Amino acid sequence: MKPAPFKYHRPTTLDEALAILAEVAEEDGRILAGGQTLVPMMALRLAYPPHLVDINAIPELARTRVEDGRLAIGALVRHADLQAPLGCPPLDGLLAEVASHIAHYPIRTRGTFCGSLANADPASEWCLVAATLGAEFVIRSADGTRSVGVEDYFQGVMATAIGPGEMLVEARLPLLPADSLWGFYEFSRRAGDFALGMALATLRLEGGVVGEARIGVGGAEEHPRRIAEAEAALVGRAPDEAAFRAAAAKAAAVIDPLEDHATDGTYRRELVETVVRRALSAAMAHRQARPRTEIEARS
């Protein structure tokens, strides 16, 4: 549980960080933000990065801001930061609820939103949020800045569009219209564990029927994604149990489930049906959703 030797860099500006990263990228230098995944991997000697570029001394990365109809989340924003009201309902309520499912509070004070997106674990809640809502990924290197859409960002299990020498400096989530309904449901073995399956749904109703629907599924496939077939099954229908069942069945039918030593494809497929239906039901149930603080969430 002692990491192999590495060289530690602690830049104080983003430009400095990118310059160092450009130098060490060839040798698999890594960015250290919250260290939620990287540090345990190093301790287990499953990762041997010869250079760590610690970005924790760059305060500008720790900010969130609302701009042009988007919530921009900097590379140092912690999970726990997103459990507090951010002044952009109903999106901030959705983020607060989702954040409460990520590990445990002490970990949430270290791990970062962008770190989760960069790590791209199939069971990452934030990857599900990004995929479902359609995040924009701001990626920088010493050579410049580029913006990547969600359709190009996820490239497989723990694989993304971020290249060597590049850093995800910010992720931008579109704000949710005020009349958006959202629901999230996750099933894991214990509180805070990796999801065996989870779903996020946002709905807008028009004249008593579903006008717009986003349904994302995570923890079940190589990376979280929207399930267009499930969304199509819902649009134009009344938001009732029958419609939710139809959409959930569609989602379960079209996914390509991950399997592991404990979990077969059938289990995951059936679970997807459950979590999608429950997320949709939750969307209807908490129309009055508001962000909760950590203390409220725990009481």
Place this chain on the structure above:
Amino acid sequence: MAERGIIGKSLPRLEDPPLVTGRGRFAADINFPHQLHMRIVRSAMAHARIVSIDAEAARALPGVVAVWTAADIPDASPVDFREGPNEKLAPYRQHVLAREAVRYVGDPVAAVFAESAYVAEDAADLVAVEYEELPVVLAADAPPGEFSPGRSTEATLVRQDYGDIDAAFAAAHLVVELDLSVGRHTGVPMETRGAIGRYDAARDVLELHGAAKVPHKNRDSLGRMLGRDVTGIHLYESHVGGGFGVRGELYPEDILVLMAAMRLGRPVKWIEDRREHLMATNHSRQQRHRIRAAVDAEGRLLAIDNEFFHDQGAYIRTHGTRVADSTCGLLPGPYRLPVYRARGHFRLTNKTPAATYRSPSRYETNFVRERVMDEIGRRLGLSPVDVRRRNFLAKEEMPFARPLAALGENVVYDSGDYALLLDKALAAFRWDEVQADMARRRAAGEMVGAALAVFVEKSGLGPTDGARVIVDTTGAVEVVTGGASVGQGFETVVAQVCAETLGVDYDRIRVTHGRTDRIEYGLGAHASRATVMTANATAAAAARVRAKALDVAAEMMQAPIEALDIVAGRVVRTDIESGPSVALGEIARNLAPSAKLRNGREPGLSSDGWFDTEHQTYPYGVQMAVVKVDPETGGVAVERMLVGYDIGRAINPMLVHGQIAGGFAQGLGGALYEEFRYSETGDPLSVTFADYLIPTASEVPEVEILLTEDAPSPCNPLGIKGAGESGIAAVGAVIASAVDEAIGIPGAITELPITPQRLKRILAGIRRPLAAE
């Protein structure tokens, strides 16, 4: 002994101040000047021949002092059995470093000694081992393979029986047959193992720090293994962050740090990391039982015939076959059983070696036996309560000797009123109301169920324990014991018994334990024995000190002994209000070697006390649970849990409650969450806390505890029985039964843990219960 009311009180723990203020000292906190750090290179293969080991690069790394393989320590003894030599099992012992072959992933292959823990781990990475793969045996219920040429993986067949089994089954009204499995899991203390070896050449004493559980027995074993007199080996216990059976046994690493300390001439420190812990520290529990029960038309047991397969893992460690032996001896539990036969295939597999974990053999057999009782009840239309009540041993039958053995003793239940405890627990749980509520909720579509399980525990393993009580000239009291503390509140309990017997305040008592240099004999802390054995020895020693103090005081105060008592550390007259009094410290001064008043008495206000027992004590309990199943996810939530337990006499009920609550949490782990899984090539898949799931505060409900004292033990003067294993003992049994009830498929649960994935398969009808026709 005067009734002073200290025994039986929930007094605060004496040992807490350093622990809750961050000033405890655990194994990792122990450091010696010039110490080296050891890192173990472990096998990456489950079964392979070692072709070659190249340690040159590791040896060349700056800061590395030595790298050992088996070739460097040809004289090292394998890790011995605690209870002495056993010729038949000896070939299955583990060498401290693998010779020729490795047998599980995690098997120590080489040891690196370096100036820092970091360098040691870097160097360990550089040790290159070439293997030639051998076939793996991963299931104890599969046909046995070869452990070594000509030697079967079935090391032995353990067996116990009495009565005519064929006649009993021939006469049966009904025969129930089940096939039941308990998963591989174990105790996972917060503190991993640690060992610091130090050789004091000036005194020719070899020291092992970080000891736990059984320091004296381990000293004796180490003496045999290292060929040293035991007077030249001392073990030191520090704070222990949880024992649970696995911590404090001797493992290869303990012997390596001692050998290295001698040979390298520097202290050697080894602290296990969590990944190592999950693949190197003893596993436990994995058994498959094929059990048949013969019953009469009223549901009374006529006979049980059980064949089981015990998955021992790669080697036989310090316990030998103890868990399998106890599995035979303790399976019958609280029931009358005229005829019995148990045969256990004790088999080695290419997995981490197994041994005892809190409530060893009882967690397994309680699950198996109570599953059988449920099935008998179902087949004959009897309620779970009635089928058990009908088979209970009666209070009048106590003490009850069964012609079986466990932990080297004949099984003799000392006392018990099982029916009474069941009645009390049913009332406390509001069983009838709960059943009605379950029926209502099930009718409304919920999958909820309530169940109960009954168990007999054992505690207070003898044969003998001693303690020394010393009062110094300031009146402070020290109790030196051969017991050990694994965090259970040992000091407090011993202090309470001493305080009550002697007549002093319990917080003026210092309890010393876990040091072989302070007391010659000791049994340590295992098998829920510390309170029963050490407390009774302490009471004996304190009573002798008390008699000596009163004898001296009578002379000093010119009063008859009968008119004297000791209250709060002072000898007072009971016949005069506010009369003269003498402090115990003053009496101690008058017993100094040169004191005039000593008058030929043995110097010192101190005495040894001994407690001998022929038999263990057998506390017993009932567990009840309400669970709710989510049929879509397969998740199980425990809504209510009650543990009813008769402890004979509780010295500190708060500590007993703590033992029960903690034990229950661990039991829930084995029932629903914890499992060491392996790939088909023998790679361990549960080597971090992301894969080995211990229940957390979110999963563990508040436990309702019903503590009774209806059956004090006749085996010891205090009437006490142990508490350590009561909370965990029947959790697998009761949760399995409650899940059956919830899903409405009797006998559905045949395997622990009940994971969501397995439960979903049962619900889908893919895996029909084997017992159902």
